[in-house]
Amino acid sequence: MSEPKTSPRLEQPCFLVICRDGENSAQKRTQFLKGHLDHVEKNWEKYVTAGPVRIPGSEPLVGSVFLVLADTLNEAKALMEGDPYIASGMYETIEYLEFTNSVGRFIGGKIWESAEAVAERAAGGPTKLSKGEQ
Template identity: 30%
Template sequence: MLYMFHCTDKAGASQLRVDNRPAHLAYLESNADRIFVAGPLLSDDGQGMVGSLLIVDCADEAAAKAFADGDPYAKAGLFETVEIRAWRRVYPKA
């Protein structure tokens, strides 16, 4: 089942994001076969990163939580909030 992860960075944590980005990208690469889409949420001016949005194939809610907890960004304490929801693709049709 696909799960959506909406992660919002803590205010003033841009350096924490920069410092942990290589490990985060390596984590995504190690799970590439499960990732439907992933990328940063941008600031209003489009210049800064203020969070992350991912859609990942996970067996169940517990596996989705484990995926989120394993992200180096989460381990570093980057996120203020992480919302995880089951998600279904409608368009474009697969």
């Protein structure tokens, strides 16, 4: 396996949105599918990735996960509230967490130069970068 190259951090904040289905979600998924797909296609550039989730080994969907690029939490919530799946009350719970894209295929490698370079952030230190820092 190859070593990951160092990639720049995303300039815009990213929010992990975890949505868990409520009762009658299968019916609402069918009813609001076209509107949901229209919404995500219209706004596709605001998503790092998104999709439904299942319990491993099971077929039924139990929710959805979205990685949303937005300048603020309120902006991320406004985007999500425009999705018919959310507007219809399909999800029982919706959780928003700020997320740092740190390593993987989607970002083309890793964002750190060395363990020492990210030690302060890993220990809960500041997450905002100074000018010129990657």
